[in-house]
Amino acid sequence: MTGLLVQGASAVATLAGGLRRGGAQGDAGMVSEGAPAIACWEGRILAVGASGDVEREIAAAGLPINAFRRLDAGGSLVTPGLVDAHTHLVFAGTRDLEWQMRARGAGYLEVLAAGGGILSTVAATRAASDQELMDDARRRLAEMLGNGTTTAEAKSGYGLDTSSELRLLALIGRLGGEGPVELVPTYLGAHAVPAEYQARADRTEAYVAAVIGEQLPAVARQGIARFCDVFCEKGVFSADQSRRILGAAADLGLGPRLHADELAPSGGAELAAELAAGAGCASADHLAAPSEWGVAALARAASVGHPVVATLLPATSWFLGKHHFAPARRFIDAGIPVALATDLNPGTSPTLSLPLVMSIACVEMGLTPVEALVAVTINAAHSLRLGDTIGSIEPGKAADLVIWDVPSVQQLPYWLGARPARTVVKGGRVVFERG
Numbered sequence: 001m002t003g004l005l006v007q008g009a010s011a012v013a014t015l016a017g018g019l020r021r022g023g024a025q026g027d028a029g030m031v032s033e034g035a036p037a038i039a040c041w042e043g044r045i046l047a048v049g050a051s052g053d054v055e056r057e058i059a060a061a062g063l064p065i066n067a068f069r070r071l072d073a074g075g076s077l078v079t080p081g082l083v084d085a086h087t088h089l090v091f092a093g094t095r096d097l098e099w100q101m102r103a104r105g106a107g108y109l110e111v112l113a114a115g116g117g118i119l120s121t122v123a124a125t126r127a128a129s130d131q132e133l134m135d136d137a138r139r140r141l142a143e144m145l146g147n148g149t150t151t152a153e154a155k156s157g158y159g160l161d162t163s164s165e166l167r168l169l170a171l172i173g174r175l176g177g178e179g180p181v182e183l184v185p186t187y188l189g190a191h192a193v194p195a196e197y198q199a200r201a202d203r204t205e206a207y208v209a210a211v212i213g214e215q216l217p218a219v220a221r222q223g224i225a226r227f228c229d230v231f232c233e234k235g236v237f238s239a240d241q242s243r244r245i246l247g248a249a250a251d252l253g254l255g256p257r258l259h260a261d262e263l264a265p266s267g268g269a270e271l272a273a274e275l276a277a278g279a280g281c282a283s284a285d286h287l288a289a290p291s292e293w294g295v296a297a298l299a300r301a302a303s304v305g306h307p308v309v310a311t312l313l314p315a316t317s318w319f320l321g322k323h324h325f326a327p328a329r330r331f332i333d334a335g336i337p338v339a340l341a342t343d344l345n346p347g348t349s350p351t352l353s354l355p356l357v358m359s360i361a362c363v364e365m366g367l368t369p370v371e372a373l374v375a376v377t378i379n380a381a382h383s384l385r386l387g388d389t390i391g392s393i394e395p396g397k398a399a400d401l402v403i404w405d406v407p408s409v410q411q412l413p414y415w416l417g418a419r420p421a422r423t424v425v426k427g428g429r430v431v432f433e434r435g
Contacts, residue, residue, distance in 0.1 A: 081150025081400030157188030239267030269294025
């Protein structure tokens with residue numbers, strides 16, 4: 001059988017119609033009348049709507065109904081597969097010690113002095129074998145799939161030298177090839193200044209030169225990464241350094257992304273807006289502390305047809321105990337498209353659950369359940385430049401679906417920490433069934 005017919009849903013959130021911003025962020029494109037159904041053929045959506053209409057479209061396409069496997073949604077909600085647009089998937093070790101230190105009031109410098117921080121994960125990752133890294137990443141991907149994620153961005157950034165960064169990207173490429181979770185590889189060599197540069201007076205500039213002159217050309221030749229990301233933050237990489245790195249990356253065919261304004265206004269939001277019309281910055285992530293000028297710049301870019309998706313990472317702020325979250329409502333009210341992601345990493349967001357991220361976004365940032373669903377489907381897909389192929393249930397798009405053990409979008413983030421994904425479909429094929 002090359003067809004799949006999903007029937008018996010209480011409702012289908014289609015997310016049809018493209019990128020959402022402003023008031024449209026609250027539109028899930030619901031189909032709830034006439035016993036909603038979805039027909040998939042050869043891995044793509046054929047039709048969605050009332051059951052009788054879908055069966056008529058199958059017949060109109062000249063396809064035999066007995067070529068479709070029937071899947072009963074059992075009165076449950078069906079949505080597109082979730083899209084996790086910001087993860088650090090491949091790494092070794094954990095950083096639970098520094099988590100406990102922070103809980104006792106330790107600051108960033110104290111954590112660093114105890115051997116914590118990004119560089120501790122870099123050391124562990126460099127020392128791990130390919131098999132160890134792959135096995136750990138496969139376990140994470142299996143859990144993500146069980147939480148409804150069918151596509152995820154995956155960054156390098158725990159290598160911080162040419163050979164190690166290429167190695168991580170190669171592993172991400174292999175993992176993506178294995179499936180079923182589709183991976184979007186991102187090069188993040190500018191994640192931190194590695195230990196071997198720390199004794200130099202010009203350490204950050206020297207490392208930026210190595211990223212631009214050595215790492216980026218090698219990454220482009222390898223041909224796996226689709227994007228280049230930079231940690232644009234005070235004390236890490238400045239807006240000017242980030243601009244130079246992303247400009248060099250764009251010249252080599254890598255799309256720009258940004259870790260922006262996580263801890264303090266750093267000019268990251270402004271830079272993302274500046275790059276939107278030229279290199280086409282896909283996403284500005286974190287944005288927990290943007291300046292007023294940064295928010296205004298992102299709003300202007302969206303209003304003139306060059307939207308940068310604000311990909312917010314509330315689990316990170318929550319896990320760090322910051323009690324200070326990205327101003328999601330301000331972004332939405334300003335017409336800036338908002339996405340949500342896990343920021344999966346061992347130091348500041350060890351979560352594999354987008355439903356949990358949706359819950360935190362609703363509780364702490366004031367998003368509605370529908371706005372949160374938009375943020376982990378169609379808007380997240382657009383932040384990866386995949387909005388034409390995934391992120392919604394529309395004819396011609398990939399048949400990536402989740403049947404949830406809840407009847408409505410409102411209940412999806414309501415059950416805190418639950419695992420409500422019952423059945424996950426990727427490319428028209430059932431790839432996960434709970435129990």
